[in-house]
Amino acid sequence: PIPTHPQACASPCSFMHRPSPLCQKCERTTGLGQASLGLALTSLPGAPSTSSFARKLPQRVPADRSFLALLGLSLPFFWRTVRRASHGEACFEVRSLCGQPSKPFQTSEVICTGTAPLTAAIDVVSTTGIKKRGGVNQDCVGVRYEGGCWAAVVADGHGILGHCCAERICARLPELLLEAAHQVDVELMLKEAFAQMEDDLEQLAEQQSFSIDKSGAAVAATLLMPQEGVAYLASCGDSQAILLNVESGTFTASRQHKAHDTSEQQRILAAGGSIKVERPQCRNTVLSRVYGPQKFGLAMSRSLGDLCLKQNGVIAEPSVKRVALSDKACLLMGSDGLFEFMSVPEVLATLRRLARQGLEGHDCVEALAREARRRWDDKEAGLYCDDISCLLLCCGASLPELGQKLPAEQPSLVLHPSMFPGPVGSYSGE
Secondary structure, eight states, rough: OOOOOSSSSOOOOOOGSSSOTSSSSOOOOOTTTTTOOTTGGGGGGGOOOOOHHHHHTTTTSSSGGSSHHTOOOOOHHHHHHHHHHHHHHOOEEEEEEOOOOTTTTBOOEEEEEEOOOOTEEEEEEOOOOTTOOSSSEEEEEEEEETTEEEEEEEEEETTTTHHHHHHHHHHHHHHHHHHHHHHHHHHHHHHHHHHHHHHHHHHHHHHHHHOTTOOOOEEEEEEEEETEEEEEEEEEEESSSEEEETTTEEEEEOOOOTSHHHHHHHHHHHHTTTEEEEOOOOTTTTTEEEESSOOOOOOSSSEEEOOGGGTTTBBBEEEEEEEEOSSSEEEEEOOOHHHHSSSSSHHHHHHHHHTTOOOOOOHHHHHHHHHHHHHHHHHHSSOOOOEEEEEEEEOOOOHHHHHHHSSOOOOOSHHHHHHGOOOOOEEOOO
């Protein structure tokens, strides 16, 4: 029998999920664990048309509920996989389930499809926080490997439909990033990919008659091109990506976008937006929010979605960094829940300690999430905790090597939001 998804189909994000033969009601995938899918299928010779394949199936079994359905693969995905394999291209995808009802600190399921390259190891963890709105994880992690390149995305949703935005972004943006890898001006095309993603969200909202005026996502994206020896770190909001050179022990981090950053502040005020900056005693960090005509405050200066603030200086354009990619590199990405009370040097120092203890990759990302959760508990007295997501991708490097190369105390080369002094008060644009 075809399984039915346990969640009620009235969920506002059910329209975001791609059609899947695994659920008769809401067409959501029920999750197949971390099994590697499609291994035997990619070796099949030829790829007949969908219609001809359907005629070969017994009439009592619909084409989209064949043996492929039992593996969680739709026919379009199956033929796309076969076609790429015939051209010598391997496709591998990782996605965390987003928007599922969950208890505080519950870990979201991670779905893998395809075969991972032997030279890389990837580990993902995403946990639900403690929030007033209820137990829904609005973080999403999406990774895609194709044509020798890696595209990784961490989307931190916010607002009522933030998890819908985050899920859509992780389903679409990795493919757009890989398309940009084949262009002459990759940096320009990465910015264009974010613009296309913003348009995609707006068009989908219009088609499905829902609003993203006060919902959106902060996005960190990375494009790794090992053959060219180049990597691109892109960010739009307060999610972050860190690229580690294991050979030299150095790192490069993407930029976080906060309204108390001087350059961001100037743009917002010039567009008529208002900014409120405060330093709560319980957190000992600077907090800032952007306001427009409506009573809606956004805790970042750039994001995808949040249409009600687009005319007040909040933009969807990412900051992009081009860096050299060594033969031995590690990529660490996380949502704001990971970095809110841990600076980049602190996160790397914690990772070094865990690696030197001999922990595996999955144990490391789980330990990083637990440490971030502990700090949330200390600062917020257990009353609030953001969703926490962490991705660790090692290419040509091992964790023991990482533990040996990273120094015990990283210099503060990257500014943490709490390091911005930020004038406290309210400021309004003309």
